[in-house]
Amino acid sequence: MMQPLLELLVVDDNPADVSLVCEALVGSKTRSKITSVGDGVEALAFLYRREKFANAIRPDLVLLDLNLPKRDGLAVLAAMKAGPNLRRIPVVIFSTSQLRKDIVRSYEMGANCYVSKPGNLNDFFTAVQSIEEFWFGHVTLSREENNG
Amino acid sequence: MSSAGTKLGKQDAGAPQAKLRALLVEDNALDATLVVRALNRDGFDVAVDVVQDEAAFTRMLRANPPEIVLADYNLPTWKGMEALKVLRAEKLDIPMILVSGALGDVTAVECIRQGVTDYVLKDGLARLPEVVRRALREKQERSLRHQIEEDLARKVDELARSNADLEQFAYVASHDLQEPLRMVTAYTQLLGERYKGKLDESADKFIGYASEGAQRMQVLIQDLLAFSRVGRQEAASASVDCNSVMKDVLQTLATAIQESGAVVTCGDLPAVWADRTQVAQIFQNLIGNAIKFRGEQPPAISVKAEKADDRWQLSVSDNGIGIAPEYAENIFVVFQRLHARTEYPGNGIGLAICKKIVERNGGRIAVESHPGKGSTFKFTLPSHGPEGVAAQ
Numbered sequence: 052m053m054q055p056l057l058e059l060l061v062v063d064d065n066p067a068d069v070s071l072v073c074e075a076l077v078g079s080k081t082r083s084k085i086t087s088v089g090d091g092v093e094a095l096a097f098l099y100r101r102e103k104f105a106n107a108i109r110p111d112l113v114l115l116d117l118n119l120p121k122r123d124g125l126a127v128l129a130a131m132k133a134g135p136n137l138r139r140i141p142v143v144i145f146s147t148s149q150l151r152k153d154i155v156r157s158y159e160m161g162a163n164c165y166v167s168k169p170g171n172l173n174d175f176f177t178a179v180q181s182i183e184e185f186w187f188g189h190v191t192l193s194r195e196e197n198n199g
Numbered sequence: 200m201s202s203a204g205t206k207l208g209k210q211d212a213g214a215p216q217a218k219l220r221a222l223l224v225e226d227n228a229l230d231a232t233l234v235v236r237a238l239n240r241d242g243f244d245v246a247v248d249v250v251q252d253e254a255a256f257t258r259m260l261r262a263n264p265p266e267i268v269l270a271d272y273n274l275p276t277w278k279g280m281e282a283l284k285v286l287r288a289e290k291l292d293i294p295m296i297l298v299s300g301a302l303g304d305v306t307a308v309e310c311i312r313q314g315v316t317d318y319v320l321k322d323g324l325a326r327l328p329e330v331v332r333r334a335l336r337e338k339q340e341r342s343l344r345h346q347i348e349e350d351l352a353r354k355v356d357e358l359a360r361s362n363a364d365l366e367q368f369a370y371v372a373s374h375d376l377q378e379p380l381r382m383v384t385a386y387t388q389l390l391g392e393r394y395k396g397k398l399d400e401s402a403d404k405f406i407g408y409a410s411e412g413a414q415r416m417q418v419l420i421q422d423l424l425a426f427s428r429v430g431r432q433e434a435a436s437a438s439v440d441c442n443s444v445m446k447d448v449l450q451t452l453a454t455a456i457q458e459s460g461a462v463v464t465c466g467d468l469p470a471v472w473a474d475r476t477q478v479a480q481i482f483q484n485l486i487g488n489a490i491k492f493r494g495e496q497p498p499a500i501s502v503k504a505e506k507a508d509d510r511w512q513l514s515v516s517d518n519g520i521g522i523a524p525e526y527a528e529n530i531f532v533v534f535q536r537l538h539a540r541t542e543y544p545g546n547g548i549g550l551a552i553c554k555k556i557v558e559r560n561g562g563r564i565a566v567e568s569h570p571g572k573g574s575t576f577k578f579t580l581p582s583h584g585p586e587g588v589a590a591q
Contacts, residue, residue, distance in 0.1 A: 065382075067382045067385070067386065068382075071385055071389075074389065147377065147378055147381065168381070170377070170380075170381045170384055170385075170417050171384065171385075171388070171414070171417075172384065172385045172388035172389055172392075173388070175385060
């Protein structure tokens, strides 16, 4: 049986970082599809399938930056954890911030884990690959029926 | 004599000198005249207002503050010493001299203890000019000292502010530089890996240089951030047991200690009043350096403490390569290095951080060293908290 395609939503305003995430997952064993949006408002439109994202597929995992234009990552996280369907989607905060208040706040608001973006390329790749391997390899997700 | 104040004194319209403005608290017109005469006789050109109750006294102070107050001790409706309280209430630093009939020694001493500048008996008014002169001189010195103190306080304040601004700047700059630099680092690395051997040899070399430079800058910025964080973060001072700190530090450095064969001996250490993380950072940097800058022999490091007044002097000695005396100050400056990166890695931030932590705790750090034989770093930390709470 073919493994279903897993959907990863990357919320990041820096195209260079999105590109690095894609590069990191080139040749990965998991069959995953990466979609990216560049600010908090777009992220919520995507998740709530509004406007141009009316046909968007519900992601299996969200990689969420904190420092975003329009609405920041914590606002997106809060909205997700308040939504009955969205709250089941695991959220990995992926940010350069190493400030304790950002980390604590993220967990308080229900982030599933917090990963600091490493400065070094290889560390960055390893981080992204381990996130993918863990959430798409080891974890049993609560997927929606229509996603399969 | 009305309570609104009466003008007395020599009306010398053409006098070049500014008149001495005196406020007389006196109910007896004759005595008032005698006082003015005593001052005039000694060359004082005085403008005197005379009052005899609190309301008039206060009004005159506000309308035309005098340079000196001369007060009778006993008044029918008021007491001379009450004038002193009014001066205090009005926050005026004006010398006040009691001019009085017989005043017992005990009373006189008590008045001076309460803040009267001096006292003169009415039958000894010849002394008055000299007493007034001295009071004015002391007042002038006091004002000057006060002004100098104010200037100094303002300068200290300005300095503190500019220091804080600078720290804020270093933090923001280094923090905001990290983000674009991360892109440079990541993509030069990616270029290097993806296109190695696909361009020409020079291209590989150039990409390598760019990538190394970016990575080194990243470490520098992280160090700078760590350095500026010492000042920014609220240090939670408390009683810190140095023995327990050392245990943690040795654990952290376990690999380095094992690989170098270092032996760290540690006496019974005291408790100090500081931030635990920062104390650990000092020990970790100093012991880490002792291992890094080792000589031919395996490192032998000893940590000791001795009491120095209200502080503890802690020391970390080693048998390493040592430091030439001319560099003993330099090594504490941020990014100062004495060796090539290829000889000893590092950015020259560790000792700068140690110095910053120690100085923020009001202490001193210094090194004594014999090149080729070893170094001893000594630093002081408070032994108790601000209210004398003993560290334990």
